[in-house]
Amino acid sequence: MTIKVIATQAFDNQRPGTSGLRKKVVEFQQPHYLENFVQATFNAIGDCNGKLLVVGGDGRYYNRQAVQIIVRMAAANGFGKVMIGQGAILSTPAASCVIRKYNACGGIVLSASHNPGGPDEDFGIKFNGANGGPAPEKVTEEIFANTTSITEYRTCESADIDLDAIGSARVLDTDVEIIDSVTDYADLMESIFDFDKMRSLLSNRRFRMCFDAMHAVTGPYAVEILEKRLGAAEGTVMNAVPSEDFGGGHPDPNLVHAHELVERMNGVEPMAFGAASDGDGDRNMVLGSGFYINPCDSLALLLANAHLIPGYKGGVNGVARSMPTGRAVDRVAAALDIPCYETPTGWKFFGNLMDAGKITLCGEESFGTGSDHVREKDGLWAVLFWLNIIAERNQPARTIVRDHWTQYGRDYFTRHDFEGVDAARAAEMIDALRAKLPSLAGQTFGELTVESADDYHYVDPVDGSESAKQGIRIYTQDGGRIVMRLSGTGTSGATLRVYFDRYQPDPALLGQDPQKALASLIEAAHAMACIEQYTGRVRPDVIT
C-alpha cells in the first residue's frame, strides 16, 4: 500500500451551507468531487498526524461508498486512527458524543439531514470539531477557501474495509476501528435521565407510545433505548430499519411527513405520546394524544421542567434559541432569572456558548432541541426528556403544555415555507425588502403598524465574531414579529422561510389555531414583501 497524490481541479460550488455541504448524489459522484472537499477539510485541520477522526453517517444512499473513500484519504493524510460506526451508521448526536468521549480531533458526518435520499436525491458532508459540534464559520470558510485553490489530494490503494463487523483493521499506518453505533450514546442517555422512573411508565401497558424513526438513522438507537433498556412494548419504534432511500419518504419529522405517526396519535384509540426524528437523528417532533407540541413551546417546557431531570438538577446556566424561534423560552428564562441568548439559524452558533459554559439548553423552531451533553441538537434526547417529565409529573403531555400556557401565556408561532422558488427572484425579493427597512417603521399593513425592522446582525458574545444578514426582522406594535430568510440547506432552487410569532397572555385565548391567531401578521408579510409578485406563490408549500 502506498500513498497516491492525485492531481485535481477546484469545483466552484463547495461552500458549506447552514449545516455542511449538501448536493445531489450525482454531483458527489463526479470524479474528485467528494475527495476535494475531504482534502480541503483535512487541510483546514492542519497537522493530522496521529490524530483520531470519527466517521459515520445517516445510512442514506452513497454513505458506505463515501466512508470507504474517506478512510483511504484519512490514512494517506496520516491520521493515527479512524473510528467508524458499524454499517457506516452514526446519528449526528451520536457522532458528537463519540468525538467528545474519545477525544477525537473531529469527525465527518455524512448526511443531508431531513432531505430525501436515493440515487437521484441528496447527499451531504459536514465536519465537526473536537468539541463535537459543527465547525464554526471561520472553519467552514477556511474549508471553502481550500476547495477553491485545491490542486491535489492524498489517498491510497487498499481493499474496502468490512464496515459491518465490529473490530479493527489497518490501512497504511492508520488503525481503523468499527465500533457499535449505539452503545456510547445509549450510555450517555442513561447517565442523564431517570431510567428507573421511565421504565415504570413504559411498562404500564396503559401508557401507549410510538416513535417513528422514519426509516432513518434513529431506528437502532430508539429500539435499544426505548424497547430494550426502558422496556417499551416491542414495535413501539416504527419504521425502525434505516434504508438508503428512507423507504421512499421524506425523513422530516413534521405533521406532513410523519403522517403515519400522526394517524396513530389521533382517531379512536389515540396513543398517549408520540415522537419522530429525522434522517440523521438530530431533530424531534413530539405529540401528545391528539395534540401537536410546537418546538418553540417544547424548548420552553424543557427549561421549565429541567429541575425534574437528574442530569439538570444542578441547574441550568442559561439558554439560547435561534432568532426566528418563538420567544416562549425567553419568558421561562426571565422567571428563572437566567440569561437567554439569541443566535442566527443553525446549530453551529450554540457551540461557543456551550463551550464557554454560558448555556445548558438550546433550541430552534425547526424541530431541534439540545443541551450541552453533546454539541449537536439531539432528537432522541428530547423525546427522553419529555418521557422523563411525564413520568415525574404523572400527567398527559397535553395537560403539561396547557398548564404551562396558563402560567406563562402562549407565544403563538408558525413558519411558512415556499419551496423550490426561483433563486434569483427570491434573492431580489429579500434585497428589495432590505432596501425598504429604514422606512418601514410607522407604516401600516391592514390592522398592524410596524414598530421597527432590521436585518439581523449577530456578534458572538464569546469570541466577538460577526455574522451579517441573518434574516429580516419586522416587529409590529401589538408585539408581533415577522422574520424572513432564505434557506441555507436546500440543493435546488430556493426556499423562502417566513416565521410569525405573537404573545397572547389572555387565558381565554390560549386554544386558538395558530394560523388564525397570526392571520393579520401573515397578511402583512405578504403585503410588505410582495411575496406573490416575486415567487408567484399565494400559499406556502409547508406550514409548521
Ligand code: G1P
Ligand atoms: C434548516 C433550519 C435550521 C436548522 C438547519 C439544519 O436550515 O431552518 O434551523 O439548523 O435546517 O437542520 P435552513 O434550511 O433554514 O437554512
Ligand code: ZN
Ligand atoms: Zn437533521
